[in-house]
Amino acid sequence: MLTTDEFNRWCYRLNLSQQTQRLIEHIRSSEPSRRVGGGRENVAGRYPSRKMRCTISFESHTVEFPILFTLEHDDDVLEYFDQPPSIKLDYTGKNGQKLGILHTPDFFVIRSDGAGWEECKTSEDLKKLALKSPNRYVMKDGKWSSPPGENYARPFGLYYRLRSNNEINWTLQRNLIFLEDYFRTDFISVEPKDKDNLIKLVSQKPGILLSELLHQKEIKADDIYILIVSSEIYINLDETLLAEPNCCPVFSNSTTAQAYQLMINAPSSRLNLGVSFIDLQVGTTIIWDGKVLDILHLGERNVTLRFEDEKLIQLKRYELEKLIHKGEVKSLEAEQSFNPDKDAWERFYQARPEDQEEALRRYQIIEPYLKGEKRNDETTPARTIRDWKAKYKAAQQKYGCGYLRLLTHRNVKGNRLSKLPQNSLDLMEQFINDNYETLKQKTMWSVYCSLVDSCEAKGLMVPSYKTFTQKVHKRSSYEQTLKRQGRRAAYQKSSFYWELERTTAKHGDRPMEICHIDHTQLDVELVCSQTGRKLGRPWVSFLVDAFSRRLLAVYLTFDSPSYRSCLMVLRICVQRHGRLPQSIVVDNGTEFHSIYFETLLATYECTKKHRPSAKGRFGSVIERLFGTSNTQFVHNLLGNTQIVRNVRQVTKSVLPKNQAVWTLGSVYEYLTAWAYEVYDTDEHPALFMSPREAFGLGMQLSGNRVHRLIPYDENFKILTLPTTTSGKAKVQPSHGIKINYIYYWSNLFRDPEVENTDLPVRYDPFDAGVAYAFVKGQWVQCISQYYAIFGGRSEKELKLATAELLKRYSNHHKNNRVSAKKLAEFLSSVEATEIVLEQRLHDMEARSIFSVIDGGRLTPNYLHLQESPAIDVKAKVFDAPDSDTKELFTEPLVIYEEF
Numbered sequence: 042m043l044t045t046d047e048f049n050r051w052c053y054r055l056n057l058s059q060q061t062q063r064l065i066e067h068i069r070s071s072e073p074s075r076r077v078g079g080g081r082e083n084v085a086g087r088y089p090s091r092k093m094r095c096t097i098s099f100e101s102h103t104v105e106f107p108i109l110f111t112l113e114h115d116d117d118v119l120e121y122f123d124q125p126p127s128i129k130l131d132y133t134g135k136n137g138q139k140l141g142i143l144h145t146p147d148f149f150v151i152r153s154d155g156a157g158w159e160e161c162k163t164s165e166d167l168k169k170l171a172l173k174s175p176n177r178y179v180m181k182d183g184k185w186s187s188p189p190g191e192n193y194a195r196p197f198g199l200y201y202r203l204r205s206n207n208e209i210n211w212t213l214q215r216n217l218i219f220l221e222d223y224f225r226t227d228f229i230s231v232e233p234k235d236k237d238n239l240i241k242l243v244s245q246k247p248g249i250l251l252s253e254l255l256h257q258k259e260i261k262a263d264d265i266y267i268l269i270v271s272s273e274i275y276i277n278l279d280e281t282l283l284a285e286p287n288c289c290p291v292f293s294n295s296t297t298a299q300a301y302q303l304m305i306n307a308p309s310s311r312l313n314l315g316v317s318f319i320d321l322q323v324g325t326t327i328i329w330d331g332k333v334l335d336i337l338h339l340g341e342r343n344v345t346l347r348f349e350d351e352k353l354i355q356l357k358r359y360e361l362e363k364l365i366h367k368g369e370v371k372s373l374e375a376e377q378s379f380n381p382d383k384d385a386w387e388r389f390y391q392a393r394p395e396d397q398e399e400a401l402r403r404y405q406i407i408e409p410y411l412k413g414e415k416r417n418d419e420t421t422p423a424r425t426i427r428d429w430k431a432k433y434k435a436a437q438q439k440y441g442c443g444y445l446r447l448l449t450h451r452n453v454k455g456n457r458l459s460k461l462p463q464n465s466l467d468l469m470e471q472f473i474n475d476n477y478e479t480l481k482q483k484t485m486w487s488v489y490c491s492l493v494d495s496c497e498a499k500g501l502m503v504p505s506y507k508t509f510t511q512k513v514h515k516r517s518s519y520e521q522t523l524k525r526q527g528r529r530a531a532y533q534k535s536s537f538y539w540e541l542e543r544t545t546a547k548h549g550d551r552p553m554e555i556c557h558i559d560h561t562q563l564d565v566e567l568v569c570s571q572t573g574r575k576l577g578r579p580w581v582s583f584l585v586d587a588f589s590r591r592l593l594a595v596y597l598t599f600d601s602p603s604y605r606s607c608l609m610v611l612r613i614c615v616q617r618h619g620r621l622p623q624s625i626v627v628d629n630g631t632e633f634h635s636i637y638f639e640t641l642l643a644t645y646e647c648t649k650k651h652r653p654s655a656k657g658r659f660g661s662v663i664e665r666l667f668g669t670s671n672t673q674f675v676h677n678l679l680g681n682t683q684i685v686r687n688v689r690q691v692t693k694s695v696l697p698k699n700q701a702v703w704t705l706g707s708v709y710e711y712l713t714a715w716a717y718e719v720y721d722t723d724e725h726p727a728l729f730m731s732p733r734e735a736f737g738l739g740m741q742l743s744g745n746r747v748h749r750l751i752p753y754d755e756n757f758k759i760l761t762l763p764t765t766t767s768g769k770a771k772v773q774p775s776h777g778i779k780i781n782y783i784y785y786w787s788n789l790f791r792d793p794e795v796e797n798t799d800l801p802v803r804y805d806p807f808d809a810g811v812a813y814a815f816v817k818g819q820w821v822q823c824i825s826q827y828y829a830i831f832g833g834r835s836e837k838e839l840k841l842a843t844a845e846l847l848k849r850y851s852n853h854h855k856n857n858r859v860s861a862k863k864l865a866e867f868l869s870s871v872e873a874t875e876i877v878l879e880q881r882l883h884d885m886e887a888r889s890i891f892s893v894i895d896g897g898r899l900t901p902n903y904l905h906l907q908e909s910p911a912i913d914v915k916a917k918v919f920d921a922p923d924s925d926t927k928e929l930f931t932e933p934l935v936i937y938e939e940f
Contacts, residue, residue, distance in 0.1 A: 042094060043119055043151070051119070055155065061197040065156060068149050073098060073124035075145060084626075086650035088113075089643050091225060096643045097123045102650060104161040105147055107209045114217055114224065117153050125149035125158065130189035132176045144190075146201075157200030158190065164205045178203070216278040219550050221623060222746045223270040225646055229748045231264045236273070239264060243274050244293040248301045251276070252286035255742055262744040265291075277302075284550035286742065288363060296398050303404060321361070329370045403429050461508070465501045468492065473513055478524040485510055548587040548662065551743035552736045555587040556622035557663040558610060558633075560602040564671055566680040566701035567599075567708065569882050570889065575698050576882060578682070579705055581670075581712070582606045584614050586622070587662050588739055590725050591732035592716040593618060597709040597890055599883035600837060604635035605806050608761045611641060613894060615757060617717075619750045624648035637763040644760060645751065674715045678703055706889025713893065759813050759820050762803040763836075769799040770814070777823060778814055780804045781839065783831065783861045785812040785823035792817075806836040807887065827865040835884045838877045 043051065048069075052062050077085050077100035084102040089095075092113055099105040112121045127143040134140045146158040162170070167185050171178040179186050190201030223229065231239075239260055243249060254260055266283075268274045274291060275298055281289045292298040321344075325336045329346075337353065338345035344361050346354050364370040406421055407429050419426075459466060469492060477488045489509045496503045504512075513521075522530050549555035560582045567576050580602060584594040594613035596606055614621060625642065627633040629651050642649050676683055680701035684691055693699065721733045728735045751757060770778035774796050777786035781804065789795060801815040810832030812823045825831045831839075 042092070051151070051153075055198075057198060061199065064197060065151070068122055068125045069120070071122075071126055073122075074126050075124050077124065084650050084652055086624075086648060087639065087643070088648045089646040091646070092118075093120065093122075096639070097121070099123070099147075101161070101163075104163055104204075104206045104209070107206075107211075107214050108159070108161050108204055109148070110214060110217060111209075112148065112150060118150055119153060120151040122149045123147065128158065128190075128193055130177070130187075130193060132174070132189040135173065135175060146190075155200060157194055157202060159202045159204055160187070160190070161204050164207050167203070167205055210279055212282055213279050215550060216283050218554065218623070219283045219743070220266060220270055222744075222749050223266050226748050229263075229267055231267050235259075235261070235264050236268065239268060240274060240293065243291050247292050247297045248290040250287060251283065251289040251291055254291060255286055262742060263746065266744050282550075296401070299401055303401065321358075327370050329364065461504055462502055464499075465496060465504055468495060468499070468501060469504055469509060469512055473516065477513060478516075478521055480525065480527075482525050485513055550588070552586055552588050552591070552739040553618075553620060554623045555626060556584055556593065556624070557587060557626045558582065558584050558607065559628060559663045559667075560606060560630075560632075561667045563597075563708075564675050564682040565678050565703060565708065566682065566697045567703050567705055567886075568701050570704040570706065570886060572882070574882065575701055576705070576879070576886065579708065580606070582610045583663055583666060583670075584610045584622075585663050585666055586732075586736065587626075589732045589735035590662065590666070590728060591721060591736045592666065593622075595709075595713050595716045597705060597712065598887060599705065602630060602632045604632050604637045604763065605836075607632055607635065607638045608641060608763075612758065612761045615751050616753045616894070619753065620746075621645050621647050621751060624650055626650045626652055628652055636766075640764075640768075641761060669720070670712075670716070673720070674712060678708070704889070705886040706893065709890050710893050756820060759803050762805055762813065764801070764803050767799075768801055770802040771799050772796055772814075777826075778802055778812070780812050781809075781836075782843070783809065783812075784826045785814075786826065787814065787816070787821050787823045789816045789821055804836075807884070807891075808832065809834045809836060809839050825861075827861060830865040833884075835880070835887075838880045838884060841877050841880055 048066075052065075057065075077098045083100055084106075085098070085100040086102065086106070087096040087098050088106065088109055090097045090113055097109055099109050109121075109123075112118045124145055124147070127145045129141055130144050131139070131141045146160045148159045148161075150156060150159055162185075164185075167178055167180075171180065177187055177189055179188060185203040185205055187201060187203050190203075194201040217224075239254075242254070242257075242260075251265070254265055255262055265274070269276055269283075274293060275295050276283065276289060276291055277295075277298055283289060290298070290301070292301065321336065321339055323336055323339050327334055327336070327346075332348060334346040334348055334354075336344065337347045340358070342358055344356050344358050346356065348354070361370065406419075407426055409416055410426060410430060461469075472488055472492045472495070476491060477483060477485065486506075489506050492509065493503050560580055562578050563581050565578060567579055568574060569576055576599060579597050579599050582594075582596040582598075582602070583592060585592055594610045594617065596610045596613060598606060598609075600606070611621060621642075625647055627649065632638065633649075633651065639649065675681055680697050680703060682697045684695060685697060722731045724731055725735070730738075765780060770780055772778055772790050772795055773784075777784050777790050778800065779785075780802060785804075795816060802812060803814075803820075804812040810825045810828045812825070813820050814823055815821075
């Protein structure tokens with residue numbers, strides 16, 4: 042961010058008025074004017090910006106987030122602010138009425154040569170808005186503009202810009218996301234020896250594929266990406282994807298890349314690469330995977346192919362050219378391959394950068410003349426141009442080729458027109474729209490009867506009932522269900538999003554790029570390990586990697602989803618993998634909007650994205666995993682709740698609560714064994730390999746990124762604990778710090794330099810007896826004034842007791858303030874024991890979870906059960922933890938060998 046002096050110098054350089062300076066200063070000092078929401082379709086979230094040193098909100102990951110990402114990595118952008126204060130737009134409505142609205146743009150951007158407001162919309166939305174408000178949204182010369190916004194900004198010497206998804210380079214977006222871990226640090230470097238070897242290899246073989254470099258044993262993937270970020274080797278990030286290393290050439294510099302691309306891609310100068318070449322023309326017949334296709338349409342970006350059975354398929358032109366280059370698509374009638382001219386390629390490889398720059402300059406000069414154009418401002422002698430053209434055409438004769446095809450026209454046979462008159466067809470459409478596709482949900486027969494009466498009254502030909510039903514079924518089932526039953530019912534029939542553009546991959550391009558967190562209640566009843574009391578069904582939290590489908594962390598608790606579950610699952614992830622994901626996708630549950638959760642993600646620079654509510658497909662990866670865990674693990678446990686789906690068939694003898702024998706700790710121990718060993722090593726149907734193999738292979742190709750590792754130490758554990766609203770607490774002499782009605786003390790608070798200062802604090806939600814304060818550069822443990830009573834009690838138990846106290850005081854006492862003393866006295870009473878008994882049992886069971894998380898094992902008597910036979914574990918028979926337990930599984934359960 043700009044300092045005050047830098048900002049003042051920037052204003053002086055642009056000669057901004059005092060009024061404009063005050064306006065920009067107000068924007069820079071203001072909080073976002075509103076909290077964004079994703080709506081029904083959009084994915085909203087928060088991005089941790091290094092440039093702005095704070096999180097920046099966005100409400101769409103298809104327009105706002107890519108543009109935000111562009112602003113973050115654009116050197117011309119000095120600062121940018123999300124949701125700046127509202128501005129007033131005055132314009133004339135479609136009906137001629139004068140309108141004035143308060144509008145909140147998406148960003149206010151300060152660039153090196155100016156500043157202004159930027160609003161992000163999809164091109165589809167802009168077209169709809171232009172029809173509704175033609176004077177506010179205007180298309181001119183292929184660009185969208187907003188005259189009211191420009192009129193507001195002009196007096197200040199600022200700009201107002203509409204930005205659409207058409208200007209987003211999705212290839213560059215994916216590459217920047219892929220490399221973001223390397224952009225986020227200034228302290229990584231490559232060993233000089235490794236750096237020299239890598240640069241030498243790339244220089245000796247321009248255009249070497251990234252995949253070839255990654256398979257070199259002496260080269261590390263991290264070194265390649267570090268040199269790309271530092272511009273010491275070159276990859277065209279605008280056009281080639283790092284996630285597709287087999288199609289990603291690497292060069293020593295941009296000049297070499299331009300010369301290489303010119304030699305292999307110039308349409309009139311095809312050098313021999315040892316692959317087949319097809320002249321792409323409308324009517325050309327090709328063979329792809331044994332199928333014969335005709336090129337029906339050939340555009341600048343898209344190609345339409347037609348199969349022999351008249352079916353059509355559309356591809357991006359670059360995709361077809363890539364298939365041709367690989368030799369997967371060939372010409373039907375003629376194939377012409379070239380033997381590589383070694384002398385020509387050797388001369389190219391040996392050329393110096395200066396020679397390549399000169400070659401590029403000459404090509405740019407003669408390019409218009411090759412197209413038959415003339416330049417009046419040409420300064421190069423005509424004789425020189427003729428000489429260069431002659432050499433160019435001689436090379437074309439030697440290395441270029443092309444084929445012409447005949448156009449194929451196929452006539453459609455048969456009568457495709459309806460025999461019904463147009464009036465009858467129009468009336469039938471009207472009845473389907475106005476009578477059938479409504480919330481009344483009339484039957485087709487009743488609507489058809491009304492149609493017959495109307496046709497007879499108007500003297501029109503009556504369509505048959507079969508024709509009417511066929512017409513109904515030909516209409517969009519999604520639109521029909523939407524009109525008859527609403528959007529929730531129609532969502533099940535909505536089409537999947539088929540990604541035909543190079544947008545961001547929905548599952549990421551590498552492991553730990555996109556991960557999902559969600560919770561569900563397990564279908565099993567549990568009991569207390571000490572008393573055998575029925576405690577109900579637990580909640581499980583999963584953190585899954587979308588790229589490899591690997592379960593990174595599992596957490597189990599009796600408490601309903603809260604920020605505590607979110608923080609614990611992130612803590613487990615760091616414990617097991619030493620890092621956090623680059624972005625985390627969550628639903629709109631309140632626990633994911635917790636300030637503690639967002640603070641932890643911002644601290645470790647993780648992007649948070651909220652998927653739209655009631656749109657389960659956005660989280661299909663983790664939703665399917667919940668089903669897999671049920672079928673492979675939970676439904677094999679005694680006391681599972683499958684039977685209650687047919688509640689009328691459930692009797693007391695088969696009621697799951699009466700069959701419950703598992704405790705929270707025992708289920709968690711076996712659940713993690715299934716998740717981390719069984720599921721992790723089984724072949725996944727979508728990957729054709731196990732999640733563990735996919736994760737390892739992805740890390741090998743995308744780099745280990747060791748600079749992003751997070752040490753799992755006490756400091757990290759403390760950072761996963763919640764804090765106060767302000768994040769600090771004041772040290773009061775002889776009392777200490779006060780958190781949630783309770784004072785906590787440390788002997789370091791006696792230091793005069795510490796007294797009456799505000800310290801960063803954290804408290805343990807599972808143990809109210811302790812808290813932590815950051816004193817003189819280190820976290821210190823503080824003890825509660827009533828440690829004997831509060832020790833081991835959870836935050837949730839204290840909230841239950843506090844709520845009960847407030848209820849009593851509001852009814853009987855004028856002084857309804859809750860103090861630590863009153864709370865301690867109440868917790869010691871018999872009344873409190875009755876109120877919080879179940880929560881205490883839940884908290885007691887949770888301690889066994891922490892034991893397993895920390896690498897411990899449950900004690901042999903952790904189950905309050907009877908006799909049990911041995912458990913079959915992957916062809917090995919192991920005795921159950923307690924020989925006196927009853928059968929643990931209704932059928933043999935596969936766990937892992939080392940268990």
